[in-house]
Amino acid sequence: MASFPPRVNEKEIVRSRTIGELLAPAAPFDKKCGHENWTVAFAPDGSYFAWSQGHRTVKLVPWSQCLKNFLLHGTKNVTNSSNSRLSRQNSFGVSKNKPCEHVIDCGDIVWSLAFGSSVPEKQSRCVNIEWHRFKFGQDQLLLATGLSNGRIKIWDVYTGKLLLNLMDHTEVVRDLTFAPDGSLILVSASRDKTLRVWDLKDDGNMMKVLRGHQNWVYSCSFSPDSSMLCSVGASKAVVAAILV
Incomplete structure (x- = not known):
């Protein structure tokens, strides 16, 4: 029988509850696809x-403002009230130093998401966040999107602007992961049976191609010290690679 590790409090899991719901709007583009929400991600x-x-x-949402709306309004009509408030702020520039909501058109179906920061994850986790804009190479915050056409697009989280367009994969990009050490090293997993390692501080230069999988690659993850990468795919095996 399966069991939780000692650090997990099962009683807290039982007491968990839904605090709100975010709903995608009606399809503005290709009607052949449904409203599938393929992936989600939190900034570090x-x-x-x-x-x-x-x-x-x-959709990029400032989480503190979104959570506040959940707590104030409950689970009903949260999306509408949150969207109207945030869109007005975004349109009229009420506060340039605070995060704004963005809806990004990636140009193709989005299969994977990953936030990347040049601040190591152990330093970036905090409860009371003071909002500020980051400078590239110091405290940059990026969003990587893996697309159905094999491309990876890198976006500035604060402006919603496209920064890089990485095009070496030939099939769907199923997963993305950034190194947690703040190096802005990105790894992508694809149906083309490869993983590719990108250095976003070097204009998105592709550093390595990893070819250990015999079939589609579904998911990849860094070790906490960023030295090792593990990946899984259709071959039912875990493949590990040392990157340093």
Whole structure:
């Protein structure tokens, strides 16, 4: 019988409850696809939440403001009140130093998301966040999106602007992961049976191609010290690679 590890409090899991719901809008693009929400991600510092809304759009939401709306309004009509408030702020520039909501058109169906920060994850986790804009190479916060056409697009989280377009994969990019040490090293897993290692501080230069899988690669993850990468795919095996 399966059991939880000692650090997990099963009583707290039982007491967990839904605090709100975010709903994707009606499809603005290709009607052949449904409203599938393929993937979600939190920024390492807890500042933003992102999710794929189906089709080719990704929504970036300042999580603190979203959570506040959940707590104030409950689970009903949260999305509408949150969207109207945030969109007005975004449109009129009420506060340039605070995070704004963005809806990003990635140009193709989004299969994977990952936030990347040049601040190591152990330093970036905090409860009371002071909002500020980051400078590239110091405290940059990025969003990587893996697409159905094999491309990876890198976005500035604070402006929603496209920064890089990585095009070496030939099939769907199923998963993305950033090294947790703040190096802005990105690894992508694809149906083309490869993993690719990118250095975003070097204009997205592709550093390595890892070819240990015989079939589609579904998921990849860094070790806490960023020295090792593990991946899984259709071959039912875990493949590990040492990157340093």
